[in-house]
Amino acid sequence: MSEELLRAEGLTKTFGNGVRAVSDVSLTVHKGETLGVVGESGCGKSTTGKMLLGLLSPDSGAVTFDGEPLAGLSRARLRALRARLQVVPQNPQTSLNPRLRVRQSIEFNLRAHGVERGARRPRVLELLERVGLTAAQAERFPHELSGGQLQRVAIARALATAPDLVVCDEAVSALDKSVQAQVLNLLADLQAETGVAFLFISHDLAVVEHISDRVAVMYLGRVVELAPARELWANPRHPYTQALLSATPGQGRERIVLSGDLPNPADPPSGCGFRTRCPVAEPACTTEWPALAEAAPGHRAACVHVSPVPVAG
Amino acid sequence: MNAAVAPPLAVEDLTTTFVSRHRRIEVVRGVSFTIGRGETMMLLGESGSGKSVTARSIMRLYGSAAELGGSVRLSGRELTGLAEPQLRDVRGGQIALVPQDPTGALDPLRRIGAQLAETLAVHGVERVKTAARRRAEELLAMVGIPDPKRVAGSYPHELSGGMRQRAVIAIAVSCDPQVLIADEPTTALDVTVQAQILELIADLQQRLGMAVLMVTHDVGVAADFGGRVGVMYAGRLVEEGPAPQVLSAPRHPYTAGLLESLPTPGVARGALHSIVGAPPAVGAFPDGCAFAPRCPRARPSCTQADPPLTPVAEGRSAACPVVNPEPASVVA
Numbered sequence: 001m002s003e004e005l006l007r008a009e010g011l012t013k014t015f016g017n018g019v020r021a022v023s024d025v026s027l028t029v030h031k032g033e034t035l036g037v038v039g040e041s042g043c044g045k046s047t048t049g050k051m052l053l054g055l056l057s058p059d060s061g062a063v064t065f066d067g068e069p070l071a072g073l074s075r076a077r078l079r080a081l082r083a084r085l086q087v088v089p090q091n092p093q094t095s096l097n098p099r100l101r102v103r104q105s106i107e108f109n110l111r112a113h114g115v116e117r118g119a120r121r122p123r124v125l126e127l128l129e130r131v132g133l134t135a136a137q138a139e140r141f142p143h144e145l146s147g148g149q150l151q152r153v154a155i156a157r158a159l160a161t162a163p164d165l166v167v168c169d170e171a172v173s174a175l176d177k178s179v180q181a182q183v184l185n186l187l188a189d190l191q192a193e194t195g196v197a198f199l200f201i202s203h204d205l206a207v208v209e210h211i212s213d214r215v216a217v218m219y220l221g222r223v224v225e226l227a228p229a230r231e232l233w234a235n236p237r238h239p240y241t242q243a244l245l246s247a248t249p250g251q252g253r254e255r256i257v258l259s260g261d262l263p264n265p266a267d268p269p270s271g272c273g274f275r276t277r278c279p280v281a282e283p284a285c286t287t288e289w290p291a292l293a294e295a296a297p298g299h300r301a302a303c304v305h306v307s308p309v310p311v312a313g
Numbered sequence: 314m315n316a317a318v319a320p321p322l323a324v325e326d327l328t329t330t331f332v333s334r335h336r337r338i339e340v341v342r343g344v345s346f347t348i349g350r351g352e353t354m355m356l357l358g359e360s361g362s363g364k365s366v367t368a369r370s371i372m373r374l375y376g377s378a379a380e381l382g383g384s385v386r387l388s389g390r391e392l393t394g395l396a397e398p399q400l401r402d403v404r405g406g407q408i409a410l411v412p413q414d415p416t417g418a419l420d421p422l423r424r425i426g427a428q429l430a431e432t433l434a435v436h437g438v439e440r441v442k443t444a445a446r447r448r449a450e451e452l453l454a455m456v457g458i459p460d461p462k463r464v465a466g467s468y469p470h471e472l473s474g475g476m477r478q479r480a481v482i483a484i485a486v487s488c489d490p491q492v493l494i495a496d497e498p499t500t501a502l503d504v505t506v507q508a509q510i511l512e513l514i515a516d517l518q519q520r521l522g523m524a525v526l527m528v529t530h531d532v533g534v535a536a537d538f539g540g541r542v543g544v545m546y547a548g549r550l551v552e553e554g555p556a557p558q559v560l561s562a563p564r565h566p567y568t569a570g571l572l573e574s575l576p577t578p579g580v581a582r583g584a585l586h587s588i589v590g591a592p593p594a595v596g597a598f599p600d601g602c603a604f605a606p607r608c609p610r611a612r613p614s615c616t617q618a619d620p621p622l623t624p625v626a627e628g629r630s631a632a633c634p635v636v637n638p639e640p641a642s643v644v645a
Contacts, residue, residue: 176530178587178588179591188583206576233578244505247505261475
C-alpha cells in the first residue's frame with residue numbers, strides 16, 4: 001500500500017471570474033488505498049478531482065500518475081492512461097447516455113480503450129453481475145433503473161478497464177441511506193478484490209470516515225487537515241474540522257456552531273481563509289495561511305494553534 | 314369546538330392520491346398524528362416515502378391535482394372543505410411553510426424587504442407601508458441576519474444560501490403562525506450552515522410557541538432536533554414515538570435497518586448493514602406490509618394485510634405484527 005500511485009504537487013486553479021478554486025493543494029494516493037476528500041460546497045474538492053483526472057489543467061503545480069506527469073502528454077498517451085484512471089460521477093442520470101442501453105454504455109468504454117468487439121459483451125455481463133445487476137437489467141435504458149442501480153452501472157463502467165485509480169465524486173450522495181450502504185459495501189468489496197485505489201470526494205464526513213484510509217479536509221481551496229480516517233474522527237486538530245465534525249448531526253458531540261457563511265472565493269479574507277469564522281482566531285491569523293504542519297505522525301493540519309507535539313486529552 | 318384544548322395541528326387518516334386522466338397514484342395512505350403547542354414532530358423517511366407530500370397535503374397545496382382524504386384540524390378548525398380564499402388566509406397566517414429550496418421560494422425580482430412587507434399586508438398584520446418596512450427589518454433581525462437594513466434592500470441573488478433560508482424563515486414566522494412546517498429546511502445547505510438554521514428554528518419555536526412539523530431524510534437531523542419522530546415508509550407511518558427512544562432502540566424492522574445502514578465509526582469497511590433492495594417506487598407499493606419484501610423478519614402473513622400502527626410501549630407505536638405482541642426487552 002505504500003507504493004505511490006498518484007501525486008499532486010502545489011495545484012492551483014483560478015477561474016476566469018477571478019474565483020481561486022484551488023490553492024496550493026498537494027496530495028498523494030497510494031496503490032490500493034482510499035483517500036477521502038471532504039469539504040463543503042465551493043471548497044474546491046471537485047475541481048481538485050478534475051485536475052487529478054487530467055480533465056482540467058492546473059494554472060500551476062503538477063499531477064504525476066505512476067511516475068508520469070499528466071501535463072504535456074499527447075492525446076493518445078492521455079487516452080491510454082485514462083484506462084487506468086476512471087471516474088464515478090455524482091449523477092448517473094446525466095452521465096449515462098439516455099439513448100443507450102446500460103450494457104452499451106459500458107461497451108462504449110471498453111471500445112474506447114481498444115477491447116475487441118467479441119470480448120466486450122462477456123466482460124460487460126461479468127462486470128454487471130459483479131455489481132449486482134442481472135443480464136436482463138443490462139438491456140435496460142437508464143430511465144428504467146433506480147438511482148442505486150444506475151450508480152452500480154457507473155461503477156461497473158469505471159471498473160471495465162481494470163483501472164488503478166477511480167475518482168468517486170459524490171458517488172453515493174444522491175442515494176437513499178439504505179441503498180447508500182449497499183453501494184459503500186460494494187466499493188469496499190471491489191477494492192479488496194482488485195486492489196483499485198479510490199479518491200473519494202464527498203461533503204459527508206461520516207461516509208468519508210467510513211470508506212477512507214486517509215482523509216484530506218478542504219476549506220476555501222486549501223487542504224487544512226490531512227490524517228488517517230480514524231485519527232481524524234477521534235482527534236481532529238484544525239478548528240474547521242472540529243466544527244465540521246460537531247455539526248455533523250447525530251454525533252452527540254458538543255456542537256460548535258460557526259458564525260457566518262463561507263467567504264466568497266473570489267474575495268477571500270487575508271491570511272488564513274477560515275479566520276472569519278474561527279472561534280480561536282487571533283491577530284496573527286490575518287497575515288498568512290499557515291502551511292500544513294505535522295501534529296502527530298501522519299497527521300498534518302494548517303493552523304497556528306496546532307502544536308507539533310501531540311497534546312494529551 | 315373546544316379551541317382551548319384543541320392542539321395546533323391534528324391530522325387524522327390523511328390520504329393523498331394524485332389523479333391524472335389515466336392513473337390514480339396513492340402517495341399518502343392514512344397518516345395520523347397531533348402536535349401540541351411548542352412541540353415538534355419529525356417526519357423521517359427516504360425518497361418516495363410520502364413525507365413531503367404529507368406536509369404539503371396538510372397545507373392543501375395540491376389543488377385539483379390530488380384527492381385528499383381524512384381530516385386536518387388547525388387548533389380545532391377543520392381545513393377539509395375550506396374554499397381557496399379561506400385557505401389563503403390560513404396559509405402564511407396560522408400555518409406557514411419553510412421549503413427546502415429558499416431560492417425557489419423567493420421572488421428573484423423583488424427585494425427581500427418588499428417580499429416580507431407583502432406577506433404582512435396580505436394577512437392584514439401591517440398595512441401601513443412604512444410600518445411594514447420597519448417590521449420587516451425587525452423580523453430579519455429576529456432570524457439572526459446581522460445587517461437587516463441592507464438585507465431588506467437586497468435581492469435574493471445577492472444573499473448566500475444560508476441568508477436566503479433565514480429570510481424565508483422570517484417570512485414564514487412574520488404572521489405569528491401556530492404551526493410551522495419545515496420541509497427539509499437544511500438539505501440544500503452546507504453542514505456548518507445547517508447547524509445554524511436548525512438552531513434558529515428551535516430558538517424561534519421556543520420564543521413563539523409554535524408547533525413544528527419538520528420533514529427530513531436525515532436521521533442525524535431528527536436525532537438532534539428532538540421531539541417526536543414519525544418514520545414513514547411507502548406512504549404510511551411505520552413507527553412513531555419520542556425521537557431519542559425511537560432512534561436508539563427502534564422497534565420496526567425498517568427503522569432498525571435504516572439506522573444500521575448509516576456509516577458509524579467503528580464499523581469495518583464493507584461491513585455496513587444494508588437493507589436488501591430499494592424503497593418501492595411511488596405507485597408501485599406492494600400489497601400487505603409494504604416493507605415485507607425487504608424485511609428480514611417477514612412472515613408469510615405479512616404480505617396479506619397491512620398492519621396498523623399499534624402501541625408498543627408508553628408513548629410509542631409501531632406498525633409491525635412481528636414486533637408487536639411481545640414488547641421485547643429493549644437493549645438501550
